[in-house]
Every structure is written in structure tokens, then in C-alpha cells.
Amino acid sequence: xAKAEGPYDVFAGGDFVPDRYxxxxxxxxxxxxxDVARDPHYTTGGYDVRDYYVQAMYEAFAGxxxxxxxxxxxxxxx
Amino acid sequence: MAAxxxxxxxxxxxxxxxxxxxxxxxxxxxxxxxxxxxxxxxxLSRPPPAASAPTSGSNTPNPSSQMQxxxxxxxxxxxxxxxxxxxxxxxxxxxxxxxxxxxxxxRATSAIFFRRFYxxxxxxxxxxxxxxxxxxxFGNKVNGVYLHAxxxxxxxxxxxxxxxxxxxxxxxxxxxxxxxxxxxxxxxxAAMFELERYGDVDLTRLGTASKTARDILKFSPLMxxxxxxxxxxxxxxxxxxxxxxxxYDRVVRETFHLAHTPAFPNAPPQSRKAAAAAEEKSRLLGPxxxxxxxxxxxxxxxxxxxxxxxxxTGYWGTPAQxxxxxxxxxxxxxxxxPDRFDLVALHKARREQALRNGxxxxxxxxxxxxxxxxxxxxxxxxxNVEERDAKRRKVKKGLEDPFxxxx
Numbered sequence: 001x002a003k004a005e006g007p008y009d010v011f012a013g014g015d016f017v018p019d020r021y022x023x024x025x026x027x028x029x030x031x032x033x034x035d036v037a038r039d040p041h042y043t044t045g046g047y048d049v050r051d052y053y054v055q056a057m058y059e060a061f062a063g064x065x066x067x068x069x070x071x072x073x074x075x076x077x078x
Numbered sequence: 079m080a081a082x083x084x085x086x087x088x089x090x091x092x093x094x095x096x097x098x099x100x101x102x103x104x105x106x107x108x109x110x111x112x113x114x115x116x117x118x119x120x121x122l123s124r125p126p127p128a129a130s131a132p133t134s135g136s137n138t139p140n141p142s143s144q145m146q147x148x149x150x151x152x153x154x155x156x157x158x159x160x161x162x163x164x165x166x167x168x169x170x171x172x173x174x175x176x177x178x179x180x181x182x183x184x185r186a187t188s189a190i191f192f193r194r195f196y197x198x199x200x201x202x203x204x205x206x207x208x209x210x211x212x213x214x215x216f217g218n219k220v221n222g223v224y225l226h227a228x229x230x231x232x233x234x235x236x237x238x239x240x241x242x243x244x245x246x247x248x249x250x251x252x253x254x255x256x257x258x259x260x261x262x263x264x265x266x267x268a269a270m271f272e273l274e275r276y277g278d279v280d281l282t283r284l285g286t287a288s289k290t291a292r293d294i295l296k297f298s299p300l301m302x303x304x305x306x307x308x309x310x311x312x313x314x315x316x317x318x319x320x321x322x323x324x325x326y327d328r329v330v331r332e333t334f335h336l337a338h339t340p341a342f343p344n345a346p347p348q349s350r351k352a353a354a355a356a357e358e359k360s361r362l363l364g365p366x367x368x369x370x371x372x373x374x375x376x377x378x379x380x381x382x383x384x385x386x387x388x389x390x391t392g393y394w395g396t397p398a399q400x401x402x403x404x405x406x407x408x409x410x411x412x413x414x415x416p417d418r419f420d421l422v423a424l425h426k427a428r429r430e431q432a433l434r435n436g437x438x439x440x441x442x443x444x445x446x447x448x449x450x451x452x453x454x455x456x457x458x459x460x461x462n463v464e465e466r467d468a469k470r471r472k473v474k475k476g477l478e479d480p481f482x483x484x485x
Contacts, residue, residue, distance in 0.1 A: 019080040019362050020333055021272075028274045052264075053271065059260065060268035061333070063086035063309030065079075065367060067374055069098040 020061045027053040080362050086309060090256035095194055097306050103157070105197055110157045113200030117415050118151050124416065152412040159406045160201050166403045167206040168192055168301055169393035175214060178233060181221070182296060187259045188217030189300040195252040197306075203415045204248065211237060212245035220257045244425035259305075262295055262314035269318055269329055276332065279325070290321035297390050298382040308378045312371070316378035320386075326375075334368035336360045 009015075027049050029035055036042045037049040086092055097105070155163070168189055175185040192213040196206070211234060218225050227239035250257075270288050273279050294317040299305055304313050319326035336359065361367065393399055418424050 016081060016085070018082055019359070020082065024275060028271045053268075056264045056268035056271065058082060058085075059262070060265035060272070060311055060314060061080075062082040062260075062311055063092070064311045064315075064333075064371055065083045065362070066086055066092065066309050067370065068092075068096045068307050068309065072096060072101060073098045 018058070018061065020064060021057055023054060023057060086260075089260060090254075090258055091260050091305075092309075094254050094256045095306065099303070099307060102197070102303060102306055106161070107157050109198055109200050110155070110160060113202045113415070114154045117154070117202060117413065120416060121151060153409055154413045155200075155202055155406060155409055159409070160196070163201050163206065163403060163406050163410070164193065164196050165301060166393065166399070167210055169390070171210045171213060172297070172300065172390070173394055174210070174234075178214075180214070180218070182263050183261060184214075184217050184221045184223065185296070186261050186263075186300055187220055188213045190259050190305055191217055191220075191249065191253060193300075193303075193305070194256075195249055199252050202410065202413055203418050204245070205414070205419050205421065208241060208421050209245055209249065211242050212249050215242050216246060216249055220259075241422055244421040248421070260310045262299070262310040262317070263292065265311055265314040266291055266295060266318065269314060272329060272332070273325060276328065279328070283322070284325070287318065287322035287325050291317040293387045294320055294382060297387040298385045301385040301389075302381050304378060304381055307381070308374065312375050312378050313382075316375050316382055319375065319379055320382060330368060330372065334363050334365065334371070336363040 027037060029037070036047070042049075171189055171192055172185065175188060180188075192206075192210060195204075195209060195213070211231075215225065215227070215230055218230075227243055231237045231239045231242055266288065270284060273284055274281070291314075295314065298317070299313050304316075308316070315326060315329065318329070
């Protein structure tokens with residue numbers, strides 16, 4: 001939600017700042033996969049491995065602190 | 079609340095398809111009871127000879143099936159038997175998917191669709207053997223692969239495109255139109271990114287752990303109710319802990335690294351806002367949260383451990399498994415819903431109903447919106463529509479053509 005006062009916010013309050021992880025400047029290379037970041041088949045087409053990294057990191061930590069059993073029992077509806 | 083948790087809570091997976099174990103089993107029991115009630119009502123209302131017709135599909139002549147229909151009802155499946163059959167058919171679905179070499183995302187989406195559909199629908203009502211293929215077909219669609227229905231049907235014996243498409247909209251309704259299923263596969267790769275970043279982990283060990291965890295994720299959470307009770311990140315970490323306990327420990331330790339000390343006593347006085355932010359941060363990343371997360375993952379882990387990937391082949395055609403489901407299948411053959419088990423006929427009946435309504439006073443024969451697609455549509459398909467029809471006609475008369483009359 002956008003705030004009524006304060007400095008101008010480019011993202012209108014919708015900016016996503018992760019709390020439990022930090023993205024690295026360099027995408028770490030998993031040891032067991034081929035290095036697509038430097039493969040011209042991928043890079044010339046505009047594939048950016050960083051986007052994959054951002055998405056994967058989000059998925060690895062999203063909902064880590066969500067405890068379905070407790071929360072759903074408490075809200076009491078299906 | 080962590081930003082990523084808040085975002086996960088916005089997903090349909092959390093809002094519509096996450097339950098506590100008690101809620102899930104209660105829903106399943108309710109579904110079972112409801113199916114029992116409707117099917118017995120239907121069997122009692124119809125004439126006896128038609129009721130025993132569907133049993134002719136079984137090759138073992140069954141004397142008791144001839145007796146049925148004259149007032150006495152068949153024995154219905156219990157919720158436990160339904161669950162066993164559900165697991166059996168989920169394994170079948172996974173096998174079909176492996177045979178067709180679909181990607182993990184499609185495979186998992188289809189399996190989860192199948193399990194979700196049979197939360198609010200009983201196996202006695204709609205045929206699992208047909209819904210299984212529809213789930214695979216629709217799982218492809220959801221993942222951006224648009225197969226040709228005829229070619230897809232050609233993969234299976236005794237299957238037509240019509241049969242697959244007949245259940246498609248039904249499946250969508252059963253899923254409550256929640257098509258975005260979040261899987262833990264990409265999350266596992268991110269865990270590998272993190273472990274690699276720490277710099278002191280043996281890389282071959284990492285590769286082995288990743289492969290084992292992925293194998294677990296490809297089977298265990300799909301065969302259990304893990305997706306209903308845990309979030310993808312928790313499932314991923316549970317699989318990692320089954321694969322390599324130490325690596326899992328490491329990830330958790332690095333993630334929840336802050337000690338729970340609100341502020342340094344000798345630090346210069348902060349602004350109130352900064353202090354609150356630091357407090358929140360240490361609550362999110364402190365030991366209390368860590369222990370809670372660990373507990374959730376531990377219970378997820380024990381759920382996954384019930385169905386290790388080694389059991390996968392055990393579900394397929396082994397005598398033990400066949401013997402385990404055979405009695406339930408025999409029971410199912412007798413107690414299934416006479417009107418709805420045949421999806422193609424049901425679909426045809428619904429279409430005809432819609433068309434008939436349309437023909438009455440609609441020149442272009444379009445299906446009036448919501449005519450037979452409402453939740454309570456039994457009456458529309460199985461007769462007794464005169465009331466509603468009259469009402470609609472009355473409403474329609476009042477409506478003008480939005481683009482004006484003909485020139």
C-alpha cells in the first residue's frame with residue numbers, strides 16, 4: 001500500500017525485498033549442471049541465468065515460516 | 079512476517095488447497111458420505127434392470143450383481159479404501175507420465191491435480207482411470223504444452239479424444255480453477271546454489287545429495303498428502319534432510335543465523351523505527367523461528383519417509399499390490415455412480431440439455447451462460463428443468479438486443 005506521506009516510492013510500496021535470503025551479485029554455479037550462463041546457445045537469445053536464480057531462490061525460501069496446520073486450524077475454515 | 083511468506087500466502091495453493099490433517103480427513107469423509115447418499119438415492123429411484131447394466135464390464139460373472147437394484151444397495155467404499163485407490167491411481171499416473179517422458183513439472187502438476195480433484199469428489203462418482211488421463215492432458219496445458227487431443231489419446235489403449243475432453247471442464251471445476259501449482263524442484267536447485275556459495279562443501283557430495291533429493295521429490299510428496307500440509311520450501315528441505323542430513327543442517331543454520339538478542343546494550347541509541355526493524359529481523363531469523371521451522375520440516379520428513387522412491391516399482395503390477403487393491407476395485411465396480419461414471423455420456427447429456435434450452439428461444443443456438451454449469455446442476459442434466467427454463471424465458475423477454483434491432 002502506498003503511503004500518503006514520505007519520499008516518493010518508485011514501486012508504490014510493491015517492492016519485494018526478501019527477508020531470509022540475499023541474492024549474490026554473481027550467480028553461483030551448481031556443480032552438477034552445465035554452465036548455461038556462458039553458453040552462446042542461451043546468451044545470444046537473451047536468456048539470463050540470473051532470472052532463473054532469482055526465481056529459484058524465492059521458491060526455496062517462500063513459505064518457510066508458513067505453518068499450514070496451525071494457521072488453517074486457527075482460521076477454522078476450509 | 080517475512081515478505082516471501084506473505085507472498086506465498088497470496089497463492090491459490092495456500093488459500094484454497096492447504097489444510098490441516100484433521101480438516102483434510104474430515105473433508106474426505108464428508109465427500110465419501112455425500113457420494114454414498116447420492117448414489118443410493120439414485121440406485122433406489124431407477125428401475126432395476128438398468129442399474130445392473132454397468133457391471134457387465136467385469137469378466138467374472140457375479141451372481142450378487144443380478145440381485146441388486148431391487149431395493150438392496152451395494153456395499154460402498156470406505157474413506158480408507160478410497161485413499162488406497164487414490165494412491166494406487168496416482169502411481170499409475172506417474173507411470174504413464176514416465177512412459178510418455180513428460181517433464182517433472184508436468185508430471186507433478188498432473189499428479190497434484192488428480193489428488194486435489196478427489197478431495198471434494200469421490201472415486202465412486204467419477205472414474206479415476208479416465209480422470210487420470212484428463213489430469214495428464216490438462217497438466218500439460220497448464221505448463222504451456224498444448225498437445226493434440228487425438229495424438230495424446232493414441233498413447234493409451236481404448237482411449238478416445240472425446241473421453242479425455244469429456245472430463246476436462248469437470249476437472250477444472252473440481253480444482254476450483256486453481257491451476258498454479260508450486261513445486262519444490264526449482265527450490266532444490268536454489269538450495270544447491272546456497273550450499274555452493276558457502277564455499278567449503280564438497281561438490282561431489284553436493285551432486286549426490288541433489289540427485290537423491292530430487293528422486294525423493296519426484297515420488298514421495300506426490301504419493302502422500304505433503305502438498306496439502308506443507309509449503310514447497312519445507313517439502314524441499316525435508317527431502318534434502320532425507321538425502322543428506324548434514325547439508326540440510328547447514329542450510330538451516332546459515333539461514334537462521336541471528337541470535338535472539340534484541341539489541342546490543344552498549345550500542346548507541348537507535349531511532350525507534352530502526353530498533354523495531356532489528357527486533358523483527360531477529361524474530362524472523364532467530365532460534366525460536368528456526369526451531370519451529372525444524373519441527374515442521376521434521377514432520378514433513380516423516381511423511382515423505384513413508385513413501386520412499388524405492389516403493390515406486392512396488393506399486394506397479396506386483397502381486398502384493400494387486401491383491402491389496404483388488405477387493406476395493408471389485409467393490410467399486412458395484413457401487414459406482416450409475417449416471418456419472420460414464421464421462422462421455424454425462425458430457426453429452428449436459429451439452430444436449432444446454433442446446434435444448436438454447437433452441438427453445440435462441441436462434442443462434444448458443445449455450446446460455448451458466449445453464450448447466452452451476453454447482454447444483456443435477457436437475458438440469460437429469461430432468462426437471464421446466465421451472466428454471468420458464469424463469470429464464472421470462473427474464474429473456476425483457477432483454478433488448480445490446481446492439482439494437484435488425485436493420
